[in-house]
Amino acid sequence: MSHHTSLGLDNRKMAFWAFIGSECLLFGSLIATYLVYKGRSVVGPYPHDVLNIPFTSISTFDLLMSSLMMVLALAAVQRNDMRWAKVWLFSTALLGIFFLGGQVYEFTSFVHEGLTLQRNLFGATFFVLTGTHGAHVSVGVLWLLTLWYRALRGKLTAANAMTVEITGLYWHFVDVIWIVIFTVVYLIQ
Amino acid sequence: MQDQKSAEHGHPTAAVYLRVAAVLVILTVLEVGVFYVPQFHGVLVPVLLCLSAVKFTLVVMFYMHLKMDSPFFTFLFGGPLLLATAVILALMFMFGAFTLRR
Numbered sequence: 431m432s433h434h435t436s437l438g439l440d441n442r443k444m445a446f447w448a449f450i451g452s453e454c455l456l457f458g459s460l461i462a463t464y465l466v467y468k469g470r471s472v473v474g475p476y477p478h479d480v481l482n483i484p485f486t487s488i489s490t491f492d493l494l495m496s497s498l499m500m501v502l503a504l505a506a507v508q509r510n511d512m513r514w515a516k517v518w519l520f521s522t523a524l525l526g527i528f529f530l531g532g533q534v535y536e537f538t539s540f541v542h543e544g545l546t547l548q549r550n551l552f553g554a555t556f557f558v559l560t561g562t563h564g565a566h567v568s569v570g571v572l573w574l575l576t577l578w579y580r581a582l583r584g585k586l587t588a589a590n591a592m593t594v595e596i597t598g599l600y601w602h603f604v605d606v607i608w609i610v611i612f613t614v615v616y617l618i619q
Numbered sequence: 620m621q622d623q624k625s626a627e628h629g630h631p632t633a634a635v636y637l638r639v640a641a642v643l644v645i646l647t648v649l650e651v652g653v654f655y656v657p658q659f660h661g662v663l664v665p666v667l668l669c670l671s672a673v674k675f676t677l678v679v680m681f682y683m684h685l686k687m688d689s690p691f692f693t694f695l696f697g698g699p700l701l702l703a704t705a706v707i708l709a710l711m712f713m714f715g716a717f718t719l720r721r
Contacts, residue, residue: 437689437691439689439691439692443692444691444692444695447692447695447696448695450695450696451695451696451698451699451700452699454696454699454700454702454703455699455702455703455706457703458702458703458704458706458707459703459706461707462706462707462710462711463710465707465710465711465716466710466711466714466716468716483651483654483655484651487647487651490647491644491647494640494643494644494647495640497640497643497678497682498636498637498639498640498682500682501631501636501681501682502633502636504630505630505632505633505636508630595684598682598683599683602678602679602682602683603683605678605682606674606675606678606679609671609674609675609678610671610675612650612671613650613667613668613670613671614671617650617651617654617663617667618663618664618667618668
């Protein structure tokens with residue numbers, strides 16, 4: 431049940447923007463920790479030994495495309511075109527699952543190369559930062575699949591557009607955080 | 620018809636979303652390209668940070684609709700974002716990431 435605040439804004443949307451603001455501080459602290467300890471590992475593997483830029487570039491492309499699918503899903507719900515809304519919602523979730531699969535593959539290969547959470551400062555800060563982001567993507571995928579299931583059951587209509595918009599805000603936030611992580615962790619070594 | 624309905628919600632049309640996606644892909648290709656070109660290594664960090672900032676802004680403005688929505692949402696997001704950036708820079712400064720030159 432939504433209400434309009436004294437500012438004339440939807441209360442759920444306002445609360446969600448405040449939540450996203452708090453998430454900025456969470457990821458800000460994790461990125462700060464990564465940068466502070468950058469280059470201070472006394473044993474390897476070091477970032478240039480393990481990071482695979484071509485592979486991560488594909489993951490980045492995947493997440494950017496998922497954001498496009500998300501806005502197309504919202505546009506479809508707003509015009510009550512539920513057939514396309516279902517397609518775009520599922521596509522967004524699927525791209526999120528591909529991203530998570532890529533992260534699982536990346537983490538597994540790093541562990542095989544000797545980089546673990548306890549190995550060195552790079553391992554500790556890298557796994558905590560990217561792992562927290564991955565956990566957020568997982569929550570987003572579950573949220574999207576829930577919406578898709580509701581759409582399949584006919585319980586998602588244009589009247590629920592705000593619910594889809596808020597889900598989209600979360601998903602795009604996860605995307606912008608990855609934009610920063612891709613640059614700061616992977617490209618600026 | 621689709622454009623008209625999207626405009627009723629004050630949100631961009633599908634065509635705008637597609638154009639933004641195309642720009643985001645081009646910027647990502649540029650980022651990765653710059654990373655592999657040795658001539659750019661001297662200016663790699665500022666170039667990558669600028670490209671990343673443009674991508675970040677495009678997603679926030681168009682996909683998260685801050686360009687069209689109430690400025691109060693921009694305040695709710697921008698305030699903590701600035702604070703987080705300040706915390707990152709302050710911690711990096713405190714731990715010696717920036718060397719002051721006399």
